[in-house]
Amino acid sequence: MKRVFNPKENYQSSKQDIGYVNRKDATQADYDRIGFMSGLEVHQQLLTKRKLFCNCPAGLFHEHNDYDAEVIRHMRPTLSELGEYDGTALMEFRTRKEIVYRLKHATTCTYEVDDTPPFPIDRLALEEAIEISLLSKLNIVGEVHITRKQYLDGSIPTGFQRTAIIGVEGKIELKNKTVRLIQLSIEEDSCREISDIGHIRTYKTDRLGMPLIETVTYPDFVNPDEVKEGCDYIRFLNRSTGKVRTGMGAGRQDVNVSCKGGSRVEIKGVAHTKWIPELSHNEAFRQWALLRVRELLKENVKDQENWKIEHLRMSASDFKGNPNFDGIFEDNHQVIAVRLPHFYKILSHFVQPGKVFANELSERLKVIACLDQPNMTHSEDLNPILSEEEIQGIFTKLKANKDDAFVIFDAPEDDIKTALETIEERCKMAFEGIPEETRKSFEDGSTIFERVLPGADRMYPDTDSAPIPLSADYIEGLRDQMPNDIIDRYNQMQEWGIAKDTYTYIFSKNLYPVLTKIVEDLKFSPKEIGNFLGHKLKFIEGHYTSADEFDYNNIFDLFDFIKTKGLDIEIAQSILIEFYQHPKMDFESILESINFKELEHDNIISQISFLKEKYKEVGRKQGAEFEHNWIMGQLHKTSVGNINLSELSNIVKKQN
Numbered sequence: 075m076k077r078v079f080n081p082k083e084n085y086q087s088s089k090q091d092i093g094y095v096n097r098k099d100a101t102q103a104d105y106d107r108i109g110f111m112s113g114l115e116v117h118q119q120l121l122t123k124r125k126l127f128c129n130c131p132a133g134l135f136h137e138h139n140d141y142d143a144e145v146i147r148h149m150r151p152t153l154s155e156l157g158e159y160d161g162t163a164l165m166e167f168r169t170r171k172e173i174v175y176r177l178k179h180a181t182t183c184t185y186e187v188d189d190t191p192p193f194p195i196d197r198l199a200l201e202e203a204i205e206i207s208l209l210s211k212l213n214i215v216g217e218v219h220i221t222r223k224q225y226l227d228g229s230i231p232t233g234f235q236r237t238a239i240i241g242v243e244g245k246i247e248l249k250n251k252t253v254r255l256i257q258l259s260i261e262e263d264s265c266r267e268i269s270d271i272g273h274i275r276t277y278k279t280d281r282l283g284m285p286l287i288e289t290v291t292y293p294d295f296v297n298p299d300e301v302k303e304g305c306d307y308i309r310f311l312n313r314s315t316g317k318v319r320t321g322m323g324a325g326r327q328d329v330n331v332s333c334k335g336g337s338r339v340e341i342k343g344v345a346h347t348k349w350i351p352e353l354s355h356n357e358a359f360r361q362w363a364l365l366r367v368r369e370l371l372k373e374n375v376k377d378q379e380n381w382k383i384e385h386l387r388m389s390a391s392d393f394k395g396n397p398n399f400d401g402i403f404e405d406n407h408q409v410i411a412v413r414l415p416h417f418y419k420i421l422s423h424f425v426q427p428g429k430v431f432a433n434e435l436s437e438r439l440k441v442i443a444c445l446d447q448p449n450m451t452h453s454e455d456l457n458p459i460l461s462e463e464e465i466q467g468i469f470t471k472l473k474a475n476k477d478d479a480f481v482i483f484d485a486p487e488d489d490i491k492t493a494l495e496t497i498e499e500r501c502k503m504a505f506e507g508i509p510e511e512t513r514k515s516f517e518d519g520s521t522i523f524e525r526v527l528p529g530a531d532r533m534y535p536d537t538d539s540a541p542i543p544l545s546a547d548y549i550e551g552l553r554d555q556m557p558n559d560i561i562d563r564y565n566q567m568q569e570w571g572i573a574k575d576t577y578t579y580i581f582s583k584n585l586y587p588v589l590t591k592i593v594e595d596l597k598f599s600p601k602e603i604g605n606f607l608g609h610k611l612k613f614i615e616g617h618y619t620s621a622d623e624f625d626y627n628n629i630f631d632l633f634d635f636i637k638t639k640g641l642d643i644e645i646a647q648s649i650l651i652e653f654y655q656h657p658k659m660d661f662e663s664i665l666e667s668i669n670f671k672e673l674e675h676d677n678i679i680s681q682i683s684f685l686k687e688k689y690k691e692v693g694r695k696q697g698a699e700f701e702h703n704w705i706m707g708q709l710h711k712t713s714v715g716n717i718n719l720s721e722l723s724n725i726v727k728k729q730n
Contacts, residue, residue: 081422081454089424097355109334113293119319125283127192128185141176149226166226173228174276181280188232199285202317203260212241220539224532229264237261254292298351311560316584336361337508352519374416384413398459413472417479422454437523443493450483570600576608635661
């Protein structure tokens with residue numbers, strides 16, 4: 075059966091067929107056309123000394139190979155309250171994973187490995203979660219009920235996560251719209267994954283059990299930029315309280331995306347909000363492409379209910395001379411060819427930039443059958459490792475028709491059955507549309523399959539924890555001590571003219587109270603102080619190391635010293651560089667260490683005429699601009715802190 079077919083051309087034509095648009099070129103009309111819809115689940119660790127349900131310290135981390143013991147477990151699903159199994163739990167059980175936990179005595183106790191009942195919930199964490207719920211305009215529950223949420227991926231040794239809803243039905247105000255909130259929950263954080271190779275997944279437990287809040291929105295976002303704006307707002311709101319942890323891994327978000335006729339797909343663990351627009355854009359179009367695949371299959375496959383794959387085992391002689399198959403039949407590995415009836419042009423159909431439908435199969439083989447990638451090739455590979463002669467030979471062996479396709483994978487004997495089931499299962503899903511699943515995110519905007527999307531069946535009450543009543547007086551007492559809304563702070567900074575690229579840093583470090591205190595008490599320009607904090611302090615923090623933990627509140631003392639001393643604000647950066655590195659130094663000592671000398675304005679200005687004459691002698695390029703820059707350079711060291719540099723620059727220009 076000879077076929078003339080170019081997979082790369084099919085990839086491009088199918089991409090055009092669904093109307094894919096690059097994100098930078100996309101308009102709201104494009105998102106309306108495909109019915110873009112998105113919601114958020116924003117996670118943020120709370121700043122507490124202990125973990126949520128035990129007395130182990132929170133925030134202490136260790137290296138991958140720094141551990142005192144290992145625990146090995148195999149996860150099994152349990153029935154829900156309705157006597158049903160959760161789909162995610164069943165999927166994880168099929169993988170036959172061996173879960174290895176690396177424990178450090180300093181950060182782990184018997185609670186984490188489910189040998190001890192939970193301690194009472196950390197009251198500070200609970201209070202912080204209530205306060206952030208109030209800021210989010212959520213209705214606080216009258217009684218906190220702790221539940222268990224099944225996690226059979228091994229990220230929690232007990233197989234479940236303890237979680238509790240704190241507030242429901244709130245809202246946040248963005249620039250152009252109101253976004254509704256479903257709820258805010260408090261829960262324990264999971265382990266950190268070290269590796270996932272074959273049937274062995276390894277974690278470390280230092281992060282396990284740390285208090286975490288999760289803010290969940292309704293799917294009110296209608297374009298990718300709105301999703302990012304909403305996520306930034308929630309993160310700003312959380313961090314503006316000063317009650318949450320910051321830094322790598324302290325905040326993570328899941329992005330739920332669907333399109334018209336699609337399903338909810340959760341992009342899991344997005345590390346940076348700047349990734350969100352590209353990820354949500356590509357996921358919406360991935361679903362749009364899969365809906366087109368469904369249409370094509372419905373046209374080609376008349377009897378979908380009885381559709382099934384066929385397979386046969388290949389031998390080394392089938393690939394004689396092909397270096398890609400050298401050694402592949404060793405260690406009990408088999409090569410299986412799978413016929414996919416009526417899947418011609420489907421495997422190379424576009425689904426996301428750089429990926430085709432065949433990737434949907436390969437990703438599930440990696441996760442469910444535990445076949446490490448690259449784990450397969452196929453008849454429509456964009457970068458084929460099979461010759462045309464080999465492709466035709468395999469079609470012949472499979473007794474394929476002209477509208478069929480095939481997949482070839484290699485696997486140990488024990489994994490072949492699961493691999494075949496996985497391929498057939500995913501192909502049958504293509505007849506239905508978009509499977510609900512969670513997907514792992516990457517910086518380039520692409521995603522890969524991670525697991526089946528969990529359902530309500532995995533939730534059940536925690537019989538080890540009693541309900542916690544919250545009185546109205548207690549809640550109102552917390553409300554009275556809360557700061558003003560984040561949107562008010564945002565608008566105030568806009569009115570002050572502070573650069574927008576400083577907002578993320580200022581809110582994430584909870585510097586707004588310091589900013590307003592300096593402005594209100596010391597009468598400095600809010601624009602100048604805001605830009606100083608968001609640009610210069612950020613630069614210093616990224617390039618210097620503090621001998622002790624730096625207290626941002628001490629920045630007020632720095633500007634108070636400058637004002638009392640009558641120094642110009644330009645010297646603030648030089649002082650802060652030293653102060654940040656040595657927080658216990660007094661400011662007078664810092665002035666000495668940076669060789670600052672107080673000079674009267676007249677002493678500095680009087681040097682200008684002398685420098686003008688000297689410039690004529692130094693042989694530099696002549697001209698007013700060059701002369702001005704040279705003179706300012708000569709005066710800079712003695713001028714900083716003594717006279718405003720802009721004022722000095724104008725004086726130099728006037729003396730031309």
